Amino acid sequence: MSATRPAAVTVRRTRKKVDAAFYLMLLPALLLFTLLIVGPALAGMFFSVTNYVGYGEYSFIGVSNYLVLFTDPRILRSYGFTIGFSVVTVLLVNAIALFLAVLLNSRIKFKTALRGVFFIPMVVSGIVIAYVFNYVFSTTIPAVFGGSSILANADWAWVAVVVVTAWQAVPSALIIYLAGLLAIPEEVYEASSLDGASPWRQFTAITLPLMAGYVVINTVLGFKNFLNAYDIIVGLTDGGPGTSTSSVAMTIFTGFTSGDYAYQMANAVVFFVITVLISIAQLRIINRRGVSL
Amino acid sequence: MNGPPGGGVSRRSLLKLLGVGAAAGTLPLTTAGCGSGAASGATTLRWLANKPEVLAYFDDLATQFNASQARVFIDHDGTQASIVPQFVRGVPPDVACYNYNLETSNYVRGGVLADLADRPAAQQINPSYQALVDQYATYEGQTSVLPWSVTAAGVIYNVQLFADNGVEVPTTYPELLAACQRFQAAGVTPIYTTARDVWTLGQGMWDYATGSGADVPAFFKAKLAEGDTSGKPTFLETFRPVMTNVLELRRYFNPDFPSKTYADGNLAMGQGRVAMYLQGPWALGEIAKTDPDLELGTFSLPMTEDPDDRAVRVNLDLAMWVPTASADVEGALAFVDWMMTPEVCATYNQKNLAFSPLLGAQGTTDPRTAGLAPYLEAGRIYQGAGTFVPNTIPLWNYFQGALLDGDGDGMLRILDADWDRLAKRSALA
Incomplete structure (x- = not known):
């Protein structure tokens, strides 16, 4: 931040116009973003009002895809699952990550080594994690504790999906919390311990309020990622048993191979709007707390 | 199948551009394949046959056919890529021996495959197997696909x-x-x-x-x-x-x-x-x-x-078809004729636990699947x-x-x- 400020000031002082070089530097990123993100997104929106099957001819059918979408129980169920799963996972991930961050920031032995260990899940690919846990849930746990796999239980399979997703997502939240904890000056804790505050009191009265901004950031980033859940679910349950763990992203993806392209594009547009609305709501909260991403 | 009728001009040209890029990308591979056996003047045909278990077997078939004639050079393509984009770009395979399912039947319905009804082999195929093709899709009474291997x-x-x-x-x-x-x-x-x-x-x-x-x-x-x-x-x-x-x-x-x-x-x-x-x-x-x-x-x-x-x-595990956009339809048909001969087709099926679609041809004689043979002979199949x-x-x-x-x-x-x-x-x- 401090490095850019003088430059901005000089620009404003010398002349009103921003140097063309800045725009030029912006150009490659803008072009790539437009070509790879905005272009396909607009094409998808365009095809969502057609009956395009992925190739060949098509015609415009207005908003029919959207109307059918809202009456399709399979689609509605996938939204229910995805949003519920995201809320639970966000809560779990933040609770665990904050707890671990406080522990890893305290005076313990092997602090660096332990931090390294906790970051491992972040660098392993989701599908690999999913297949390993698939084996653990289906073979190891039933062998040790008896019973059948949680993944084969339509009522509880979602818990397994939450656990594995959280296992992978905790480290990235942990990094942000650790950085936040390091930013809290040591003197605050010293003063409070002189006043006789217990560790729990220190946590609730000092750590938590000062960390509020980081909690919000982790919630926003986490929620956005969990809404797009795909690889871990494919590797763990493939949407089953039945369709109990089918996420919106998985449903959208079926459109590419089944000739249901336009319909799932409409689904993608609806999902995009919902994600944007959630993000705007979260950004409002962030601004109120005076934090910026 | 010929691209969007209107409003999609930019998309079409973009796809064309991508197609050219992809063609340029595969060119080195193709020429490398040509170097070994192609006689001068032979058209190179890309033969899509990507059943993972038998890629080497298909390589061998391509070599045999190339040695037997000089008109075309069959370049075996065993990649696992989806074929939808190939049709969209207008660069489909020149001839294919491919799994026939609901998705592949879209090409039949779209009328982008050549009519094989007048090939000699079309008369040699057991009608109960040929009927399976039509159960998913048909196009103006054409015979767009010839069954090659039935499992x-x-x-x-x-x-x-x-x-x-x-x-x-x-x-x-x-x-x-x-x-x-x-x-x-x-x-x-x-x-x-x-x-x-x-x-x-x-x-x-x-x-x-x-x-x-x-x-x-x-x-x-x-x-x-x-x-x-x-x-x-x-x-x-x-x-x-x-x-x-x-x-x-x-x-x-x-x-x-x-x-x-x-x-x-x-x-x-x-x-x-x-x-x-x-x-x-x-x-x-x-x-x-x-x-x-x-x-x-x-x-x-x-x-x-x-x-x-x-x-x-x-299941029509493998079936032969030739896109009308093939670089040399006649040459590709000659290859289909060769593939459909009992020496090639029935032999493959005998060796791979599958049944030959040709009338009177022996399928697998493996005792593990022999129990199903009577149903296939009687046409009690679905x-x-x-x-x-x-x-x-x-x-x-x-x-x-x-x-x-x-x-x-x-x-x-x-x-x-x-x-x-x-x-x-x-x-x-």
Whole structure:
């Protein structure tokens, strides 16, 4: 931040116009973003009002895809699952990550080594994690504790999906919390311990309020990622048993191979709007707390 | 199929551009292939044949054909890429030997494949196999696809366990139940089911039970006919008796069937702990990894009280077709003619646990699949009910759900609702 400020000031002082070089530097990123993100997104929106099957001819059918979408129980169920799963996972991930961050920031032995260990899940690919846990849930746990796999239980399979997703997502939240904890000056804790505050009191009265901004950031980033859940679910349950763990992203993806392209594009547009609305709501909260991403 | 009629000009040119790029990318590969055997003046034809298990076999076929003539050079392409983008870009394969399914049938319906009706081999193909092509799609009475390799699937059974327990191969549903009871009393798992891998249920219990318990080709012929959904047969009324039987059979499954996978099934079967296992011929090789000497057979799953209702699930594992956009249609057809000769076609099928579509040709003589041969000879065959349902409807997951919660009617009602919703969407065209 401090490095850019003088430059901005000089620009404003010398002349009103921003140097063309800045725009030029912006150009490659803008072009790539437009070509790879905005272009396909607009094409998808365009095809969502057609009956395009992925190739060949098509015609415009207005908003029919959207109307059918809202009456399709399979689609509605996938939204229910995805949003519920995201809320639970966000809560779990933040609770665990904050707890671990406080522990890893305290005076313990092997602090660096332990931090390294906790970051491992972040660098392993989701599908690999999913297949390993698939084996653990289906073979190891039933062998040790008896019973059948949680993944084969339509009522509880979602818990397994939450656990594995959280296992992978905790480290990235942990990094942000650790950085936040390091930013809290040591003197605050010293003063409070002189006043006789217990560790729990220190946590609730000092750590938590000062960390509020980081909690919000982790919630926003986490929620956005969990809404797009795909690889871990494919590797763990493939949407089953039945369709109990089918996420919106998985449903959208079926459109590419089944000739249901336009319909799932409409689904993608609806999902995009919902994600944007959630993000705007979260950004409002962030601004109120005076934090910026 | 010729691109969007209007409003898509920029997209079209973009796709063309991508196509040129992709063509340039494959060029080095193609020329490398040419270097070895292409005579000067021969057109190079890209032959798509990507069945993973037999890539080397196909390489060998291409070499043989190239040595036999000088007109075209067949360049075998075994990549696993999707073929939809190739058609979209206007660079489809010049000739293909490819799995024929609901997705591939789109090219038939779109009329982008050359008519093979006047090829000599077209008269040599068993009509009951040729009819399978038309069950998914047709185009103006054309013969767009020639079957090349037919695979058949049924109940794999442990011959020794059947003999030890005095059980004959069941020919009716009551006999099947009696056999299951016999095995269960003897402490043998009657039917091993692997419900964690939904595809094993789809190709297995669902397809076999519906195929023997109802007239699957007739049902989907009616379902796919023109007109709205009213007056057409429903999944509920057609398959309800089948689902009742299937759910009854659950008590003869391995008790942990909801959490077992394909690999578990092959292992259990290979260890000789299981009497019956609902899998296709591809599982035979996997079972043999555990016990190469295990004596196995295959029979058709009976679902009714009439033995004549039994039929066998078949699959056009490989079929030949030539896009009209082929670089040299005549040259490609000459290759198809060569591929369809009994020396090439029947030999392949004999060696690969498959059945030759040619009239009078010997298919596999492997004792493990011999039990299905009479059904194929009699034409009592069907393509699985699951293969007619586009995968936008998660049929396999629905069936898995029904096996777990026992609500067969609920599953069939959802299928009907999903199918009607899809039909309504498609009808908007």
